[in-house]
Amino acid sequence: MSQVLSQDEIDALLGGLDDVAEAETEDQTTPDVRDQDVIPYDFANAAAMSRVKFPGFAVINDHFNRGLRSTLSTMLRVMVDSTVVPIEIIPFKEFLKRVPVPSSLHILKMEPLRGHAMMVVDSQLVFCIVEIFLGSTSIGTSRVEGREFTSIEQRLIKRIVGSLLKDWSRAWAAIYPVDIQYVRSEINPQFAKIIPDEDAVIVCKFQLDIEEMSGVIYLCLPVSVIQPIKKKLQTSFQGEESEDPTWREALLRNLRDIPIEMEVPLGTAELTGREVLGLETGDIIQLDTRFDDMLYALIKNQPKFKGYPGIYKGQKAFKIEEILMNDD
Numbered sequence: 062m063s064q065v066l067s068q069d070e071i072d073a074l075l076g077g078l079d080d081v082a083e084a085e086t087e088d089q090t091t092p093d094v095r096d097q098d099v100i101p102y103d104f105a106n107a108a109a110m111s112r113v114k115f116p117g118f119a120v121i122n123d124h125f126n127r128g129l130r131s132t133l134s135t136m137l138r139v140m141v142d143s144t145v146v147p148i149e150i151i152p153f154k155e156f157l158k159r160v161p162v163p164s165s166l167h168i169l170k171m172e173p174l175r176g177h178a179m180m181v182v183d184s185q186l187v188f189c190i191v192e193i194f195l196g197s198t199s200i201g202t203s204r205v206e207g208r209e210f211t212s213i214e215q216r217l218i219k220r221i222v223g224s225l226l227k228d229w230s231r232a233w234a235a236i237y238p239v240d241i242q243y244v245r246s247e248i249n250p251q252f253a254k255i256i257p258d259e260d261a262v263i264v265c266k267f268q269l270d271i272e273e274m275s276g277v278i279y280l281c282l283p284v285s286v287i288q289p290i291k292k293k294l295q296t297s298f299q300g301e302e303s304e305d306p307t308w309r310e311a312l313l314r315n316l317r318d319i320p321i322e323m324e325v326p327l328g329t330a331e332l333t334g335r336e337v338l339g340l341e342t343g344d345i346i347q348l349d350t351r352f353d354d355m356l357y358a359l360i361k362n363q364p365k366f367k368g369y370p371g372i373y374k375g376q377k378a379f380k381i382e383e384i385l386m387n388d389d
Contacts, residue, residue: 115263117294118148121232122265128228129267129278136224137193139271146266154258156281160250163209165218168244168253169226171233176286177244177255179279180222184210186269186276187218193271209248219246229280234306237290256283263287324359325370325379355382 126145133141160166165182191214210218223243230241247253256262265280287294328348340346350356358366358379367383 115294117236117296120235124232124235125229126267128231129225132224132228139193142270144268146268149264150261151264153256153260153262156262156264157250163248166247166250166253167222168255170242170244172240172242174239174286174289176283178286179253179255179281181279182218183277187214189271189274189276190221191217237293260285321360325356
């Protein structure tokens with residue numbers, strides 16, 4: 062070559078090649094996200110955004126709230142008011158941060174679902190319940206901080222929790238029947254880790270007001286536990302009262318107590334007007350049935366049974382020999 066490149070020209074040429082190589086590498090490793098219609102996913106807030114997908118919990122919590130209010134009012138013999146707070150779906154470690162120490166934590170199993178759930182009764186509510194049970198006239202004056210629950214307090218609150226678990230089991234019956242079993246109790250949240258810290262849990266909160274004192278009951282249910290019945294909980298239930306077993310049993314009991322008239326025609330006969338006018342005492346009317354024929358028992362003019370008429374303990378009776386189906 063007749064022309065010799067200077068050092069500056071060589072550096073500029075090499076720098077251009079480096080820029081081209083970097084551009085090609087970037088094109089090969091970075092896809093065009095605009096062409097793929099990628100939607101950004103916020104992992105930190107994904108759980109909170111999905112809480113509206115479980116309307117079935119509104120049915121469960123509503124049933125449980127009514128049972129909770131009735132059970133506590135009956136056991137404590139004071140008026141207890143309770144309010145359902147909308148559910149939250151948060152990481153388990155965040156839920157544990159909200160639980161004060163000490164608290165009454167109760168580990169549960171929900172057969173046939175796999176895994177554990179947890180009921181948390183805050184310490185202020187525990188001491189209030191104990192004071193009422195022991196006949197105190199000044200509710201809410203116990204010192205909460207700095208001490209654990211005594212054995213008497215633990216036994217009393219366990220008795221309350223046992224009754225509430227029955228109400229929670231009845232509330233679940235409207236969606237999916239479960240057998241809720243008591244496993245153990247804890248005081249420190251660090252010893253009640255039922256799932257890894259990062260896993261999501263459904264938190265149901267119930268705000269209780271007993272006279273001038275307020276307290277909270279939490280129900281913590283891991284999302285992984287409800288996976289087998291996720292579709293049931295994602296369905297919007299209408300008219301859930303018809304699925305309430307207590308309401309259904311009361312309806313059936315009332316239906317069974319309705320009085321019903323049953324008629325057993327002995328037979329029929331056709332007479333002319335002249336024959337009717339000529340009837341006298343002692344005359345016999347021949348029916349179209351024999352004495353040994355089976356008769357029909359009618360309810361609302363519909364035949365339901367077949368049998369024989371007779372006398373039982375001095376009373377007219379009808380012995381059922383055959384039950385007729387609806388299509389008969």
